[in-house]
Amino acid sequence: GxxxxxxxxxxxxxxxxxxxxxxxxxxxxxxxxxxxxxxxxxxxxxxxxxxxxxxxxxxxxxxxxxxxxxxxxxxxxxxxxxxxxxxxxxxxxxxxxxxxxxxxxxxxxxxxxxxxxxxxxxxxxxxxxxxxxxxxxxxxxxxxxxxxxxxxxxxxxxxxxxxxxxxxxxxxxxxxxxxxxxxxxxxxxxxxxxxxxxxxxxxxxxxxxxxxxxxxxxKTRYVAWNAMFVSAFLEASHSRITPRIAEQCRAFALKTMDRMLGEAWTEERGFAHRIGGPALEGSLDDQVFSVLALLDVYLASLDSRYFTAAQKTMELTIARYGDAENGGFFDRPNDAAPMGGLEVRRKPFQDSPTPGGNSVAAIALVRLHAFTGERRYRDCAQKTLEAFAGVARQYGLFAATYGLAATLFMRHPIQVVITGNSHDPVAEALEAAAYRVYRIGKSVLRFRPGTELTALAGALKETLPHLPADQPIAVVCSGQTCLPPTSDPARLTAILEEGAVGVAAL
Structure with a gap:
């Protein structure tokens, strides 16, 4: 192996x-x-x-x-x-x-x-x-x-x-x-x-x-590494592991993100490099991994403040770390303090040892576009991917995250909305089916009566108002394409396994 x-x-x-x-x-x-x-x-x-x-x-x-x-x-x-x-x-x-x-x-x-x-x-x-x-x-x-x-x-x-x-x-x-x-x-x-x-x-x-x-x-708490674990724990929380462990993962992930926002984030500079200790300017990794974690926390909680923080952080990343002319992102912001002989800004790409920062940025941009419909996010993702298209092959195995980003960009993220009352057995079965299938960038949103889903775009934004919130159904969308609603968990699983929406959206 x-x-x-x-x-x-x-x-x-x-x-x-x-x-x-x-x-x-x-x-x-x-x-x-x-x-x-x-x-x-x-x-x-x-x-x-x-x-x-x-x-x-x-x-x-x-x-x-x-x-x-x-x-x-x-x-x-x-x-x-x-x-x-x-x-x-x-x-x-x-x-x-x-x-x-x-x-x-x-x-x-x-x-x-x-x-x-x-x-x-x-x-x-x-x-x-x-x-x-x-x-x-x-x-x-x-x-x-x-x-x-x-x-x-x-x-x-x-x-x-x-x-x-x-x-x-x-x-x-x-x-x-x-x-x-x-x-x-x-x-x-x-x-x-x-x-x-x-x-x-x-x-x-x-x-x-x-x-x-x-x-x-x-016990140093690096922001990027914390964000990576927040996302991983939230994936665990809706997987088929022991329910007690799953709930513990969810609660601890949210607690960690709240601490990250409270101690290591500002609206002016985004995320710092670590939680606690003397202040250190955040790197590209700190921003983009945290954007993904914030989106995951938003999906787990449907609390719009996490989505707002994700969007603000991405905007700061584009403005402070982005290369508007040539595409891609630098590891340090354009207004970073002098660092002696380490002042040269570079564009991290290689997966070594963590996923490459520019590939992660592209994934975050594609996911934000799926939620907001704002074309500039997708354009920025495309420009980032194009900036490294000529050299990606040279990195081989160490460009795997780039491969994931390119796949997600090409096929569009899948979004699944599950409606129905709390504890409705059919809705719960649909939700379990939606989580059971692995697809990169997939989002699952649980829509109950009274739930406000502000971060929706494209076909899903047009479709959701016409769905009965108290009836258990699932709608699968990708880009500007939605498939007909289903209340059959097996059918939902088949749709996600086949990736029919992603293909139809091209």
Whole structure:
């Protein structure tokens, strides 16, 4: 799985591009590539098997031995990958892995009381160790487990007297070497009994690990990375994960965005670079990732103040970061303070390590155009995409976000409006169906009696006033095209899977 040779990094935008392309073509090999990559990563040492979350990258081709640092931006985008892949495949293993990322973030990488996501957790707790917090000797395993549990874990995680760590050969990285069925055959036990033993043993091992010296958590709250997690948590909130976890994700995402607006945003300059601490001028990433997060929060709450903030932030980004003559956006504003030898403004494009700022800006502009119908947003998106069209091919894998932006621009974002009273079972089924299908840039709006949807444009703006708000129906639109309303969840799923609206809008 994955792309290239060692060292192997996650390429979240490439995974999403493969999924979107699969949705368009139904070429099975594309989905096979996604599933193989995500499953191999999830079972490898690059995934923290005990606490959840993913390490920075793998030093080998098989995802076994990681660099143990855990970054916010990796985990937010991998969370989205696992959510999207579980939508497409209905694979419970991928959904459970998404939940494990959320669990670790809630426990370690977030300020649950005040809102906000932290930057990272270090790989080591001192200069003298190399992942010792995360790795295990056979004696360490046997010290915390019963003989029966230890035997199962040694088979499951390939724990041996000689492990994978060069600095201490006795240390083992935990990676899934055998499944429950295989271990059941070896030990002549029922596979479900093996599953139960593994889960019990993992809890004991995590409790023991928490007593070790713990790697430092960098509690800096970078605005762009917070925005990325706000969007990821909101996607989780309407996915098919455990309802309690879904509601927690929604509440925390809104809390975080309120803190971002309260502490790191002004109408004059947009978003700063971080929440708290001495003021730092925001970068292009801080603005455009936050625009996307604000649009996602608006969809989750239908509170117009979030949409207003998104539009104002985009206007500031165009005015202060945009290149009106040649297209695209610079990383620093045109009135930024001097930075010594770092005063040259550049146009970030490459996905490394986060999605490229200009591609994200294009996605934000296309989505804003879908909501407002203001042609200048689409024109600006087109000019941004054209500015990099000549060089995008040279970046290959590292231009995957550009591929997503170009796809969204070409096909137009899909908007789904669900009407009906609160708790109406048909409306709830339609809403679940709308969220179940992965399509890039898709918006789902829940329209109840009394709801005011001010941010609508095009065909949807003309259609919605004629719909009975108290009757459960779904309307799917894209650009200037709407399909006939439906009250059948299966029909709605088929429409979104086929992407009929996007094709019709061209």
């Amino acid at each position: 994955g792309f290239g040779r060692a060292p192997k990094f996650p390429h979240a935008s490439a995974i999403d591009l493969l999924l979107e392309r699969y949705q368009q073509t139904k070429e099975k090999r594309l989905l096979d590539m996604v599933e193989a990559t995500l499953k191999k990563m999830a079972r490898g040492g690059v995934c923290d098997q005990l606490a959840g979350g993913f390490h920075r990258y793998s030093v080998d081709e098989r995802w076994l031995v990681p660099h143990f640092e855990k970054m916010s931006y990796d985990n937010s985008e991998l969370l989205r990958n696992y959510l999207h892949a579980s939508q497409v495949t209905q694979n419970s293993f991928l959904r459970e892995k998404a939940e494990s990322i959320i669990g670790w973030v809630n426990e370690v990488l977030s300020d649950q009381e005040n809102g906000g996501f932290y930057a990272s957790q270090d790989a080591d707790y001192s200069l003298d160790d190399d992942g010792d917090y995360f790795t295990w000797t056979m004696d360490e395993v046997r010290a915390v487990l019963t003989p029966e549990e230890s035997r199962v874990i040694e088979l499951y995680y390939d724990v041996e007297p000689h492990g994978e760590m060069h600095h201490n050969p006795a240390k083992n990285v935990l990676w899934v070497a055998r499944g429950f069925n295989e271990i059941g055959q070896i030990l002549e036990r029922d596979p479900e009994a093996i599953r139960t033993i593994v889960r019990q043993a993992e809890k004991k091992m995590l409790e023991a690990r928490l007593k070790r010296p713990t790697p430092f958590v960098d």
